[in-house]
Amino acid sequence: AQSVAQPEDQVNVAEGNPLTVKCTYSVSGNPYLFWYVQYPNRGLQFLLKYITGDNLVKGSYGFEAEFNKSQTSFHLKKPSALVSDSALYFCAVGFATSGTYKYIFGTGTRLKVLA
Amino acid sequence: KAGVTQTPRYLIKTRGQQVTLSCSPISGHRSVSWYQQTPGQGLQFLFEYFSETQRNKGNFPGRFSGRQFSNSRSEMNVSTLELGDSALYLCASSVTGLAGTDTQYFGPGTRLTVL
Numbered sequence: 592a593q594s595v596a597q598p599e600d601q602v603n604v605a606e607g608n609p610l611t612v613k614c615t616y617s618v619s620g621n622p623y624l625f626w627y628v629q630y631p632n633r634g635l636q637f638l639l640k641y642i643t644g645d646n647l648v649k650g651s652y653g654f655e656a657e658f659n660k661s662q663t664s665f666h667l668k669k670p671s672a673l674v675s676d677s678a679l680y681f682c683a684v685g686f687a688t689s690g691t692y693k694y695i696f697g698t699g700t701r702l703k704v705l706a
Numbered sequence: 707k708a709g710v711t712q713t714p715r716y717l718i719k720t721r722g723q724q725v726t727l728s729c730s731p732i733s734g735h736r737s738v739s740w741y742q743q744t745p746g747q748g749l750q751f752l753f754e755y756f757s758e759t760q761r762n763k764g765n766f767p768g769r770f771s772g773r774q775f776s777n778s779r780s781e782m783n784v785s786t787l788e789l790g791d792s793a794l795y796l797c798a799s800s801v802t803g804l805a806g807t808d809t810q811y812f813g814p815g816t817r818l819t820v821l
Contacts (some may be wrong), residue, residue, distance in 0.1 A: 623804065623805060627749075634796070634812055634813070634814050634815060635741075635743075635749075635796055635798075635812045635815075636812060637798070637809050637810040637811070637812070640807075642805060642806070642807060651809075681749055683749075683751075685804060685805070691761075691762050691763060692754075692761075692762045692804070692805065693751065693762065693763075693764060693765070694751035694762070694764065694804065695750075695751070696748055696749040696750065696751070698748055699748065699749075
């Protein structure tokens with residue numbers, strides 16, 4: 592069955608340190624991969640996506656993610672975390688099935704950046 | 707440039723009724739996608755429309771339907787409401803769609819409560 596996993600419910604990191612939010616997937620074929628962020632009371636925002644091409648994708652707010660086909664992962668990274676990065680992060684994967692694409696979301700990882 | 711707008715922002719309905727939610731994309735955006743967010747099921751993809759055609763559809767029953775008009779505005783309809791349909795319904799717009807390379811912009815959502 593097609594799936595996407597965010598193995599950590601919460602990630603804590605000190606301000607200024609690098610951060611990683613993990614995402615792994617299990618789909619057949621070539622996936623589309625997405626990261627979204629949900630700030631409290633500010634709705635959902637798109638961060639970045641991988642469709643094809645360069646495995647390293649740069650997105651909004653200094654975030655980037657690397658598509659690793661062999662490890663079926665698409666981890667979100669940032670070199671230096673800010674307190675304002677504290678939010679709920681969702682990974683999503685799109686996959687082809689029966690002539691259409693379906694998109695499924697991970698359960699979310701809460702990132703807490705400590706001052 | 708105006709952002710994505712969703713109307714109404716809040717809605718209370720009773721079981722068995724039907725509801726129509728509206729999403730107005732950013733001017734020039736031809737793709738509108740819809741999502742459901744609940745505490746129990748998390749984020750789920752409903753469907754994507756592009757230039758008035760449904761491009762992709764998630765795993766929701768036929769009670770959930772949508773359409774897109776020539777001005778790219780989109781509506782989604784839920785018939786015979788159930789308690790489990792209580793959720794935040796989000797829409798997002800983009801120029802090229804989920805399989806394209808551009809950014810999605812989300813609306814603030816419509817919070818539907820079914821009593």
